[in-house]
Amino acid sequence: MSQAVLYIVPTPIGNLADISQRALDILSEVDVIACEDTRHTGKLLSHYQIGTPTWALHDHNEQYKADQLVTRVLEGKSIALVSDAGTPLISDPGYHLVNRCREAGIRVVAVPGPCAAITALSAAGLPTDRFVFEGFLPAKDKARRDKLESLKDEPRTMVFYESPRRLLDTVTALAEVMGEDRRLVVARELTKAFETIHGLPAGDMLEWLQQDSNRCRGEMVLMVAGYKADADALPLPAQKTLALLSADLGLKKAAALTADIYGLKKNALYKHGLEAGL
Structure with missing residues (x-):
């Protein structure tokens, strides 16, 4: 364990056995644990017989609590940041604390672990x-x-x-x-x-x-699942370019220029323009 460090510690997303020995050691040895809900985290700490003090750090108080925690780390204390479940900062509080620690030159150590x-x-x-x-x-x-x-x-x-x-x-x-x-x-x-x-x-x-x-x-x-374009479909940027050019140049010339820009077939572009009413 190092002093004057902020540890980012993932906690189980459901099964209490899904926590690493390294995470348990850190939670046991830091000076304070910053958590979303002290009652929720308290159940995990009680299960593993960890008596480290906890501080509430959530969306409503993170802005000012972060400064207090940074001050404590600068004084040589070590802090663990946890969320109610999973990896902190992933749709959970903690960004402001981590950002301010890094701005203050404080070492931030991320521990691998559960993420839903x-x-x-x-x-x-x-x-x-x-x-x-x-x-x-x-x-x-x-x-x-x-x-x-x-x-x-x-x-x-x-x-x-x-x-x-x-x-x-x-x-x-x-x-x-x-x-x-x-x-x-x-x-x-x-x-x-x-x-x-x-x-x-x-x-x-x-x-x-x-x-x-x-x-x-x-x-x-x-x-x-991600979008899969039809193999014969024209790329959306090419369609937009064709529409813009045809407004000033006419469809035939716009199709030729767009074909040169994107490496496409002029006839396919011209056909698309007719179907789109360009």
């Missing part, structure tokens, strides 16, 4: 060579749909956290915005007794969830 997004993704059966983590979608319907519209052509696998009460609304919006054939995977209650990882096209997933209310209960990770 990565755990779910590894078992989902969706492409994992490239993916994007989007955290929680907006709670309000219009904002949620606007966000999904912006992600409709995202080619990477998308990973979201979602609350049980909004899951049906989100899957409904996904089916409408991205199409009923877009593949989804819902992972719920990971590492717990009722763990479920289920994949279906969006339309079928909505029906499956509606068949049993228990399927919408618990902690949720929602994954969405």
Whole structure:
């Protein structure tokens, strides 16, 4: 153990056995543990007979509590940062504390450990060579749909956290915005007794969830397959360029120029322009 260090310590997402010996040693030996909910973290510490003092650090007090914690580290104390479950800062508080520690020249040590997004993704059966983590979608319907519209052509696998009460609304919006054939995977209650990882096209997933209310209960990770363009489809940037050029140059010349820019076939561009009414 080193003094004057901030340790980022992941904690179990469900199964209390999913914590490393290194994490337990750090939690036992630091001067204080900063956590979202002292009562929640207290259950974990009690299970492992750890008596380290805890400080509440959550969304509502992080701005000013961070300065107090930085001061303590600068005085030579060691601090562990934990969230209620999983890896801190991943859709959880901690950014302001870590940022201020780094600005103050304090050493920040990240300990590897549980993360619901990565755990779910590894078992989902969706492409994992490239993916994007989007955290929680907006709670309000219009904002949620606007966000999904912006992600409709995202080619990477998308990973979201979602609350049980909004899951049906989100899957409904996904089916409408991205199409009923877009593949989804819902992972719920990971590492717990009722763990479920289920994949279906969006339309079928909505029906499956509606068949049993228990399927919408618990902690949720929602994954969405990335967009796959039709092999014969024109790239979206080329379509936009064609539309812009045709407004001033006419469709025939615009198709020729766009073909040169993107290395595409002029006839395919011209045909697309006619179908689009350019």
